[in-house]
Amino acid sequence: MTNPDTTQEILTTADGVPLKVSLKRALRRKKRNSLLLVAPLFLFILLTFLLPITDMLLRSVDNKIVPDLLPRTAPLLAGWDETGQELPGEDIYHAMVEDINEGAATKTILRLGRRLNFERAGMSSVFRKTARKVKGLQQPDSYQAEMLKIDQHWGDINIWRLIKRESGAFTKSHFLSAIDRQTNDDGTIGPKPEYKQIYIKLFGRTLALSLLITVLTILLGYPISYLLATLPTKTSNLLIILVLLPFWTSLLVRTSAWIALLQKEGVINDLLVAVGLIANDHRLAMIHNQIGTVVAMTHILLPFMVLPLFSVMKTIPPSYMRAARSLGATRFTAFVRIYVPNSIPGIGAGAILVFIMAIGYYITPELVGGTSGTFISNMIAYHIQGSLNWGLGAALGTLLLLLVLALYILYDKIVGIDNLKLG
């Protein structure tokens, strides 16, 4: 026993370092080591994945091309009052001639025309035409008159309003387009003309079809999950292979299987004709439309519903049902009042997972969706590879990303992201 007075003496390790300090140091070293282990992957993900995503987010508002290619005109336009009815002054016309001249030499002005053409049809040809003819101008009396002679559009005040509006380094026009809005000539924001309103409808269709696919996977997934969960393990281990095999089979294999089955000259139509249900010249159109997308995607996403549902149902003790039955409930009542509520977490996990995967799907709608069964992701791909309107593609992608992240937060609240199970 030590004297109470000497307990002040500090406990030390064998080398005489105070124990507290030594422990702290060891913990710190451990922490540093674990950080060092994670750091390489963190940096890797940052460089190869997060920076690209950030790049896309920035691109949805980026507009540097306009001030960069109009270095003289853009600052001058800032001083011009676009709310009046006056065309810009002679100095601005002069600046524009110089900018176009410079851009024509490097051909960059065509990119500017293409950029502004997304805002107003015809801008591309205005710039192309002007760039071709503006070279000949040698110190004219009036730049304005000469430009109007080249292309009378330069006398349209709305074109100048557009250029001024889009002369900043950032633009909101891509996001406005993505929700079917535009900036009117008077500077107010309003809906696009009816025939150009496609994106909100497409978002709506993406959500509606994804919801339909989710409901279908619940309807198809619930009975077989119940069967798998209540069968003896030996039998269910065999049957679950029927779920896992499609899960492990390439997405493109399954999509091409559905093409072989559903197309006009495909297996199902052949079968129906052979049975005599339909006439040979009235073959059903089951592909390149919404039916194709819904059927193929339900098939592809069904395992993602069955696996979480099955793992939740496995944890429901069979004694619950027996207790309910012994208390006088019918089979049906016991199932609806006891089993279904207990399996809700599985339905929730599977449903959100399937829904999230469905709204971002690209390959299957692209191959079997035709025009009526495509999703918002197909439009994003079109703007990046087809129309080259990268800003709009990025804006649509940003909106889709926000939607998916919101759903994931919901998923995390309900299921917990760590509970994602594989295979």
Next chain:
Amino acid sequence: MAALPPYATLGERIWHYSYLAICGLIFLFLIFPILVIIPLSFNASPYFSFTPEMLTFDPAGYSLRWYHDFITNPNWQGAVRNSFIIAIFSTIISTFLGTLAALGLSRSNFPFRTTVMGILLSPMVVPFIISAAGMFFFYSRINLQGTYTGVILAHAALATPFVVITVTATLVGFDRSLTRSAASLGASPARVFFRITVPLITPGVISGALFAFVTSFDEVVVILFVGSYKQRTIPWQMFSGIREQISPTILAVATILILISILLLASVEILRRRNERLRGITST
């Protein structure tokens, strides 16, 4: 859903068997499209459906011409080569980085664990089309678009979350007293790691690597954007094949891929069982 008790009423019997029939139909829906591809790939004519000769089991209706086309066509040869090159390299990168990170993340005192985990798993969360768009923009800026390096890095990024998840799952059941007792018996940290930790987490690492390999081997959206014809993989070639000149060669390739996935399914299952056995969890 055990067998019906002998006292079941007629109604219950009818319901029971119709329920089983419904389940049978759903299983058929799951498996039929995959199975139907296999005989179709031996079609002698360039159709995606059964010809009368095939239905009467006339040998003339069957042929190996689409397999022959797959083996001899340079488009497909290049695709097979690229698929393996890209998948192998991205698997090496993602397995290495992912295993290290999982080891770090599993330590109890890791700061901001949830946030860091969220960031590391983000490539799995974001829809492929958005990753593809972002990578297309960014990789073209730094001249990696249309290069093997670009595609390998992109696939490695997409695959690491699977490695992190599987290795972390192995480490959850990891008995720390094993490493402690090794250390207390005088083993150096490196020796503890290689003699105790590595053998125990190997099944998790291998199944993580398998997932990474499949992710890359199967991936088609990102490669359509980040890659070009030169980096075409099997899925790339299938995608453009379905879109342009549809030929049953695709079904022959699909059949081969189905066989590969059966092999993969079997190996993952074997690994899972081995892992459970090693950790002393006996599955029934």
